Amino acid sequence: MKLLIVEDDLEAARAMVTGLSERGHECVTAPDGEAGLKTARDNRFDVLIVDRMMPRMDGVTMVETLRGGGDQTPVLFLSALGEINDRVAGLNAGGDDYLVKPYALAELQARVEALSRRREMGSVQTVLKVGDLEMDLISREVRRAGVEIDLQPREFQLLEFLMRHGGQSVTRTMLLEKVWEYHFDPQTNVIDVHISRLRSKIDKGFERAMLQTVRGAGYRLEA
Amino acid sequence: MRLPRLFRTTPFRLTLLFLALFAAAASAFLAYIYIATAGEVTMRAEARVTREMASLEAVDRAGGLAALNQAVIERSSVDHPLLYLLMSRDGRPISGSIGASPTIGFTGDRTWTSFQLTDKGPDGGSVRQPARGLEERLPDGLRLFVGADIGESEFFVSKILRALWGAGALMILLGLGGGLMISRDVSRHIASLVHVIDAARGGDLHVRAKVRGSGDEYDELAAGLNDMLDRLERSVGGLRHAGDAIAHDLRSPLTRLRARLEAAMIDAEAGRTDANAALHQALEDADGVLRTFNAVLAIARLEAAGDAPAQTVFDPSDLAASVAELYEPLCEDKGLEFQLQASPGLRLKGNREFIAQALANILDNAVKYTPAGGAIMLRVRRRSSGDVEISVTDTGPGIPGHDRTRVVERFVRLENSRNAPGAGLGLSLVAAVAGAHRGQLELDEGPGAVDGGGPGLRVALVFPMAS
Incomplete structure (x- = not known):
């Protein structure tokens, strides 16, 4: 994937480049909003990672300008401002996701990869498929290798999110945000319990476990 | 001129x-x-x-x-x-x-x-x-x-005309004199107010305008100015307090992290441990410091804000059901019986996210401290006073009466919770959330001794009813 990192903290930008290059992504950096806007306009990127507070042009203005010009490249905002209002302002400006600083590298990697997938799913899908797992979004039926699996509504939502990001790591925070819509960090690993329930339903009785735990990051649904 | x-x-x-x-x-x-x-x-x-x-x-x-x-x-x-x-x-x-x-x-x-x-x-x-x-x-x-x-x-x-002209001239003189006197009086009052404003602008928030108790417009203005200064002073004081609290609260975990890094370095140099393991440990510690920082910041912000931002009116039973749904599997895994009792049709005005987090913190504690075989009940009801109560009752060891006010303070961890994970900020945040909604946090004894457990704990968030 080709990524543009717009960040005025060069140290932080370097750490991001290191972490994301390791995952096989090609990274370009820009030190402020103006430079970022120019680079984003002159090239094609899969995801833009934009810091909110920068000299010359802040991230929100940069993304608004970019969106005003019709550019729909997915944007991940990075910000030290983590209040709900800040988050809403970032998403209203055209951001697709919002990550509060400081963050774990695994979190950044997972969110960037999740965003790149978003664009590919422009067309409306009614059936999701990962390996021999099938989810019909209209009849709300889930089958693995033709065997019907009975899921609770929340388990269905959780699996839907995992399937939409099949093959990618998703973090606990992402699940809490996107499936439960909470933006706080519970002290206990409540998510793990939900995952292990889901795992027992979709992997039990099958030779190969699809729902994998990724150490230090979260989970991944493997085909 | x-x-x-x-x-x-x-x-x-x-x-x-x-x-x-x-x-x-x-x-x-x-x-x-x-x-x-x-x-x-x-x-x-x-x-x-x-x-x-x-x-x-x-x-x-x-x-x-x-x-x-x-x-x-x-x-x-x-x-x-x-x-x-x-x-x-x-x-x-x-x-x-x-x-x-x-x-x-x-x-x-x-x-x-x-x-x-x-x-x-x-x-x-x-x-x-x-x-x-x-x-x-x-x-x-x-x-x-x-x-x-x-x-x-x-x-x-x-003659009459002359007398009238004379009276007119006298009146104009008296009018001018009176005008000057009134002007001086007004100027004096305004000058004292301006003096207060200047002092406040210069950073002295202790100054107050003199209220003479005559109840006139100057008194009203002075009282209004004083009220504004009171609020400003409180707010600035709150921010300063929050800053001090954060600095104080972060010093100890950072000191711990530093000490651990130093010890790890010595150990690694001496070949006693793997440097990699020390790095992993340090990273975990740093994450812990960040979590603490976020919690302390959230508490300080709530305490300084007065009222919670972004308030909406919602059904607290919906919220409780949603948080319960998140925690129920965890209870089941730990062998705890979980029950939700929610009255329908209640309305609560507040910041949904903060209240959800407060409730999550309370449930976290309940799950953490209630031994297997116990029970947790989440209840949402309207009190006879009209207030909305969200309570969590468990059958755990509870908190002794004399400790109940103390546990709400930041970083206070009771003796029997030393070996459970946590920084001692959970209930402080709950209290701050309650405060930011003009509500109360109540800690009581639970259902009493049950099967060798107990006496249990009842934690209640009480919010004024939405108008």
Whole structure:
């Protein structure tokens, strides 16, 4: 994937480049909003990672300008401002996701990869498929290798999110945000319990476990 | 030219404006009095002249020319205020107190004339006085003139006018003086307020304007200013306190992290441990510090904010059901019985996210401290007072009465929770969330001793009902 990192903290930008290059992504950096806007306009990127507070042009203005010009490249905002209002302002400006600083590298990697997938799913899908797992979004039926699996509504939502990001790591925070819509960090690993329930339903009785735990990051649904 | 400060004050300008308006009104009033008085004087003189003329005509009708002549001579000789002149057909004087008729172009009809009368003044000089006269042709062809001096009346009018002008001037002087005094009074009050504002702007938030207790507008303004300063001082104090708290709260975990890194470095150098493991440990510690930082920041912000931001009205039972759904599998895994009792149709005004987090923290604690085989109940109900209560009751060891106020403080962890994970910020955040919604956090004993466990804990968030 080709990524543009717009960040005025060069140290932080370097750490991001290191972490994301390791995952096989090609990274370009820009030190402020103006430079970022120019680079984003002159090239094609899969995801833009934009810091909110920068000299010359802040991230929100940069993304608004970019969106005003019709550019729909997915944007991940990075910000030290983590209040709900800040988050809403970032998403209203055209951001697709919002990550509060400081963050774990695994979190950044997972969110960037999740965003790149978003664009590919422009067309409306009614059936999701990962390996021999099938989810019909209209009849709300889930089958693995033709065997019907009975899921609770929340388990269905959780699996839907995992399937939409099949093959990618998703973090606990992402699940809490996107499936439960909470933006706080519970002290206990409540998510793990939900995952292990889901795992027992979709992997039990099958030779190969699809729902994998990724150490230090979260989970991944493997085909 | 720059006027002295006092003359530039609003009250002084208002005084000037008021005086100008008053002078205009007074002039109009004086003009009216003059016209009315002068008119009245002339009218009275004319009435007297008309009456006298009628009386002389009566004398003429009764006694003829001789009697009339006699009467004119008599009336002219005594010190009479009226003027008389009996003239022949062609206007030559026959008898009377003036030498010639002042009437110009007499046509034979009754004719009124205004004229000037030259008289001897008391000092011997001549005094000209206005007069009014009537000339008439009698039935036998003779002409008779009767006039009245109106000078004395005019003199009174002019005296009244002079008195009025004097009063006007005095009034303007008094008005200006009063205006200046009022202006000085206003300036003094405003200056004291401006002084307070200047001091506050300079950073001194302890200054307060003097409230004299007279209940006037200055008091109102001063009280309002003081109220504003109170709030500002509290808010700044709150921020300062929050800053101090964060600095204090983060020092210990950072000190711990540093000590651990140092020890790990020594160990790694001595070959006792793997440097990689030390790095992993340090990373985990740093994450812990960040979590603590976020929690402390959230608490401090809530405490400093006063009211929670982004409040909406929602059904607290929906919220409880959603949080319960998140925690239920965890309870089941730990062998705890979980129950949700929610009354429908309640409304709560608040920040959904914060209240959800507070509830999650309470449930976290309940799950953490309740031993397997116990039970947790989440209940949402309306109290008889109308307040909305969200409570979590568990069958864990509970918190002794004397510790219940203490556990809400930051970083307080009770003796029996030392080996459970956590930083001791959970309940502080819950208390801050309750405070930011003008609500209460209540800690009570749970259901009592059950099966060797207990006495349990009941944690209740009580919010005022949404209006």
